[in-house]
Amino acid sequence: MEKKIETTVIAPSTQLFVGRSLLTDERLRPFCAALRTVVIADAALEQLYAAALSKQLQADLITIPSGETSKTPQTAALLLEKLFQLECGRDTLLIALGGGVTTDLVGFVASLYMRGVPLLLIPTTLLAMVDAAIGGKTGVDTPYGKNLIGTLYYPKAIFADLDLLNSLSERERLNGLAEIIKLGLVYDAALCNAAHQSPVSDVLILQAIQGKASIVERDPKEHSLRRILNFGHTIGHALEAVAHYTIAHGEAVALGCLAESYLSHHLGYLSSADFAQITELFRLFPLKLPKGYSRKGCLQAMTLDKKRAAGEIRFVLIDKVGHALPFDHNYCTVVPLSAVETTFDWMESRFL
Amino acid sequence: MEKKIETTVIAPSTQLFVGRSLLTDERLRPFCAALRTVVIADAALEQLYAAALSKQLQADLITIPSGETSKTPQTAALLLEKLFQLECGRDTLLIALGGGVTTDLVGFVASLYMRGVPLLLIPTTLLAMVDAAIGGKTGVDTPYGKNLIGTLYYPKAIFADLDLLNSLSERERLNGLAEIIKLGLVYDAALCNAAHQSPVSDVLILQAIQGKASIVERDPKEHSLRRILNFGHTIGHALEAVAHYTIAHGEAVALGCLAESYLSHHLGYLSSADFAQITELFRLFPLKLPKGYSRKGCLQAMTLDKKRAAGEIRFVLIDKVGHALPFDHNYCTVVPLSAVETTFDWMESRFL
Numbered sequence: 001m002e003k004k005i006e007t008t009v010i011a012p013s014t015q016l017f018v019g020r021s022l023l024t025d026e027r028l029r030p031f032c033a034a035l036r037t038v039v040i041a042d043a044a045l046e047q048l049y050a051a052a053l054s055k056q057l058q059a060d061l062i063t064i065p066s067g068e069t070s071k072t073p074q075t076a077a078l079l080l081e082k083l084f085q086l087e088c089g090r091d092t093l094l095i096a097l098g099g100g101v102t103t104d105l106v107g108f109v110a111s112l113y114m115r116g117v118p119l120l121l122i123p124t125t126l127l128a129m130v131d132a133a134i135g136g137k138t139g140v141d142t143p144y145g146k147n148l149i150g151t152l153y154y155p156k157a158i159f160a161d162l163d164l165l166n167s168l169s170e171r172e173r174l175n176g177l178a179e180i181i182k183l184g185l186v187y188d189a190a191l192c193n194a195a196h197q198s199p200v201s202d203v204l205i206l207q208a209i210q211g212k213a214s215i216v217e218r219d220p221k222e223h224s225l226r227r228i229l230n231f232g233h234t235i236g237h238a239l240e241a242v243a244h245y246t247i248a249h250g251e252a253v254a255l256g257c258l259a260e261s262y263l264s265h266h267l268g269y270l271s272s273a274d275f276a277q278i279t280e281l282f283r284l285f286p287l288k289l290p291k292g293y294s295r296k297g298c299l300q301a302m303t304l305d306k307k308r309a310a311g312e313i314r315f316v317l318i319d320k321v322g323h324a325l326p327f328d329h330n331y332c333t334v335v336p337l338s339a340v341e342t343t344f345d346w347m348e349s350r351f352l
Numbered sequence: 353m354e355k356k357i358e359t360t361v362i363a364p365s366t367q368l369f370v371g372r373s374l375l376t377d378e379r380l381r382p383f384c385a386a387l388r389t390v391v392i393a394d395a396a397l398e399q400l401y402a403a404a405l406s407k408q409l410q411a412d413l414i415t416i417p418s419g420e421t422s423k424t425p426q427t428a429a430l431l432l433e434k435l436f437q438l439e440c441g442r443d444t445l446l447i448a449l450g451g452g453v454t455t456d457l458v459g460f461v462a463s464l465y466m467r468g469v470p471l472l473l474i475p476t477t478l479l480a481m482v483d484a485a486i487g488g489k490t491g492v493d494t495p496y497g498k499n500l501i502g503t504l505y506y507p508k509a510i511f512a513d514l515d516l517l518n519s520l521s522e523r524e525r526l527n528g529l530a531e532i533i534k535l536g537l538v539y540d541a542a543l544c545n546a547a548h549q550s551p552v553s554d555v556l557i558l559q560a561i562q563g564k565a566s567i568v569e570r571d572p573k574e575h576s577l578r579r580i581l582n583f584g585h586t587i588g589h590a591l592e593a594v595a596h597y598t599i600a601h602g603e604a605v606a607l608g609c610l611a612e613s614y615l616s617h618h619l620g621y622l623s624s625a626d627f628a629q630i631t632e633l634f635r636l637f638p639l640k641l642p643k644g645y646s647r648k649g650c651l652q653a654m655t656l657d658k659k660r661a662a663g664e665i666r667f668v669l670i671d672k673v674g675h676a677l678p679f680d681h682n683y684c685t686v687v688p689l690s691a692v693e694t695t696f697d698w699m700e701s702r703f704l
Contacts, residue, residue: 073429084496087655115491115502139467144436150467151503221468303439 006206010134010213015157018129018206022161023053023122031120031157032057035093038086040079040106042066042098045124048167050097053122059095060086064102068245071101071141073149079109090114093156099125099172100132100249104147107138111153119155125168126176126200127249129160130183130208135216135226141245145301146237152221160209162202173199174285175250178232180208181281182257186228187211189322195281227331228324231316232257234302235343241301243290254285255351263335263343264317264325274321289351295344313340358558362486362565367509370558374513375405375474383472383509384409387445390438392431392458394418394450397476400519402449405474411447412438416454420597423453423493425501431461442466445508451477451524452484452601456499459490463505471507477520478528478552479601481512482535482560487568487578493597497653498589504573512561514554525551526637527602530584532560533633534609538580539563541674547633579683580676583668584609586654587695593653595642606637607703615687615695616669616677626673641703647696665692 006018007027017027037059041050044066054061062082064070083092094117096106103121110119123133139150165173177194184191188211194200212229219226236256240247261278264270302313314332317325327333358370359379369379389411393402396418406413414434416422435444446469448458455473462471475485491502517525529546536543540563546552564581571578588608592599613630616622654665666684669677679685 077425080494080501084494084500111503112501114500115489115504137467142432142436148436148466149432149464151463152467 008210008213010158010217013156014136014154016160016209016213017157018160018162018209020161020163022159022163023049024056025159028159029057031118032059032093032095035091035118036060036088037093037095038062038083038088039095039097040064040102040109041096042102042124045098049124049164053095053097057095064098064105066101068101068141068249071105071139073140073142075105076109076112076140079105080113083109083113088113088117090117093118093120095120095122097122097124098128099123100128103128103133104137104139104150107136107153107155108140108150110155111138111151116153119153121155121158123158123160124164125172126165126205127172127179128176129162129165130176130205130212131179133158133160134209134212135229136220145241146245160205162205165199171248171250174254175248176200178250178253178257178282178285180204182232182253183208183211183229184281185257185261185278185318185321186231186316186324187215187322192281192321195284224329225331228316230332231318231324232260234313234315235259235298235347238298238301239290239293242294242297243292246292247290251286251288252290254282255287255289255347258282258287259343259347260315261318262346263315263339264319266339266342266346267317267335269317269319269325271320277321287351289348293352295348298344299340360562360565362510362569365508366488366506368512368561368565369509370512370514370561372513372515374511374515375401376408377511380511381409383470384411384445384447387443387470388412388440389445389447390414390435390440391447391449392416392454392461393448394454394476397450401476401516405447405449409447416450416457418453420453420493420601423457423491425492425494428457428461428464428492431457432465435461435465440465440469442469445470445472447472447474449474449476450480451475452480455480455485456489456491456502459488459505459507460492460502462507463490463503468505471505473507473510475510475512476516477524478517478557479524479531480528481514481517482528482557482564483531485510485512486561486564487581488572497593498597512557514557517551523600523602526606527600528552530602530605530609530634530637532556534584534605535560535563535581536633537609537613537630537670537673538583538668538676539567539674541672544633544673547636576681577683580668582684583670583676584612586665586667587611587650587699590650590653591642591645594646594649595644598644599642603638603640604642606634607639607641607699610634610639611695611699612667613670614698615667615691616671618691618694618698619669619687621669621671621677623672629673639703641700645704647700650696651692 039054039059040062043063094110121133123129136152136154139147180194236252239252265275312334391406392414395415446462448455473485475481488504488506491499532546588604591604617627664686
């Protein structure tokens with residue numbers, strides 16, 4: 001792809017730019033023209049990109065401490081307070097510069113400030129580019145679980161600058177890779193090839209972004225198809241909760257995808273061959289149940305899962321690599337507790 | 353209207369029921385069927401309606417202290433915490449029972465909990481029926497001003513039971529009346545007849561609700577026409593802010609409508625005859641600038657007004673009773689500071 005920039009409009013009215021050298025690209029400026037601009041960036045990126053970007057756009061700069069522990073209602077309240085202190089109006093553009101924590105948190109703040117101000121996302125990690133920044137979900141974590149408070153709010157534009165991935169750590173690369181493979185498992189088998197690429201090719205990154213965008217476009221409010229994106233996350237989120245978010249999201253999702261693939265296999269939907277292929281896809285990941293793990297804690301965390309209905313835990317299941325089971329347009333189903341227990345047995349025997 | 357119930361669908365997908373004896377009407381139950389239900393009510397209504405309603409619907413009941421001082425991010429956080437403690441899922445229906453404070457606050461909470469749970473509004477005051485409950489605006493107040501944090505979120509249904517108005521205080525009646533007259537001034541002159549009715553007739557209440565609903569339908573996100581609903585509120589909100597919300601909303605809006613009518617007249621848009629007619633409409637209202645009033649404080653509060661653009665204060669103006677000036681589809685305009693000062697001179701000379 002090199003210098004070529006792919007642009008497209010994704011649901012409902014977000015312009016998406018994917019390419020290289022986007023931070024200094026002329027296409028960025030029109031979004032900031034005539035609007036006061038505030039850049040909110042991960043503090044770790046201040047010297048690397050944020051200071052230069054805010055100077056270039058004549059914008060105010062606010063930084064937030066790195067890490068998932070920043071993604072709280074308290075940090076959101078602090079950011080809102082800073083925007084009031086800066087006397088920002090409804091015509092202020094917020095730019096989020098950072099990983100998924102930053103895009104989720106700043107998106108949340110943008111949706112609440114004066115009932116919504118214009119928003120632009122510049123994801124700086126693979127995870128944020130292919131997942132967090134796409135689809136309008138914003139949110140913060142609570143002691144009861146991840147993303148349990150949030151909104152659906154769409155940015156004016158997303159600038160996915162692939163050059164920013166050069167400085168990524170291996171852990172960060174795996175976080176993004178886990179989401180690409182997950183999308184491969186439920187929707188587009190070709191994406192699973194990303195597991196064998198290092199770094200992941202521009203072509204597959206673009207394909208992952210477009211794949212997620214097309215799912216969101218068909219079901220923005222997650223009443224149906226969009227639920228498939230939660231594959232691996234029912235158990236993955238529970239693992240993060242019991243570990244108090246000290247486990248990397250990609251590692252939790254990798255473990256969750258394996259466990260929920262096992263569940264799909266155990267329930268008779270997924271063949272042994274496909275299950276074996278899936279275990280191979282995650283072989284690069286550190287696969288270890290986190291400190292603080294307990295089955296009871298996980299089951300408790302899952303009772304607050306957002307897919308839950310009428311008090312029962314529901315799972316997304318797959319019947320082959322690249323295809324989630326539709327279950328009459330629900331794209332998830334209630335699973336007997338005994339099957340969940342068997343899945344935990346399997347997971348503990350392998351990864352404890 | 354008596355026993356007859358008017359039902360209609362308002363933007364984007366809210367069912368509206370206006371009539372009598374609605375709290376026990378069979379049309380309420382289908383919304384709660386198959387969903388866990390939590391009623392969140394103004395504490396003052398617990399014995400009057402809330403306990404019976406939640407029993408009838410087999411719902412949990414949470415009460416919130418009466419008054420605008422409850423409409424804060426802190427109360428919203430407490431309500432979210434209670435919903436987590438009750439282990440509510442995304443399939444929990446929230447029912448707001450109360451005045452505008454309750455419908456705004458519970459709407460805000462419903463929009464945030466797990467990124468949005470189904471919501472039903474039962475406004476119990478004239479103000480909430482004709483204004484707060486209609487149009488999807490949710491919000492909480494901050495020390496910087498009213499409703500500065502909020503979302504746009506639409507309920508599944510609104511039940512406006514006119515029987516609930518029988519127990520309303522005179523102050524509450526005037527709060528609603530001020531909004532009906534305001535809507536009359538900017539949109540539908542016939543509504544101004546409400547000023548001469550006590551109590552306001554069912555027919556005019558329905559007409560006010562439908563008037564506001566039709567404006568919201570044409571411009572849900574307040575990019576254009578919907579701004580006319582802010583008439584009287586630029587100054588009205590500032591008065592509430594300097595009085596720390598101890599002045600009744602209706603009194604602040606009455607003063608604001610008078611001041612902004614004076615401004616429209618002073619700028620040459622509104623005739624002396626129409627201005628005289630407008631002063632007559634508000635003669636039942638206690639028209640006194642609140643304790644804590646200062647011109648400087650008001651001007652400062654107005655700089656955070658949500659209509660503000662590029663740092664300038666903008667006003668909705670009228671050119672006759674029943675018509676707001678379109679100003680090239682902006683429905684508001686920047687006004688010279690000298691004209692604002694003159695308006696404050698006039699207001700202070702009459703109402704200080």
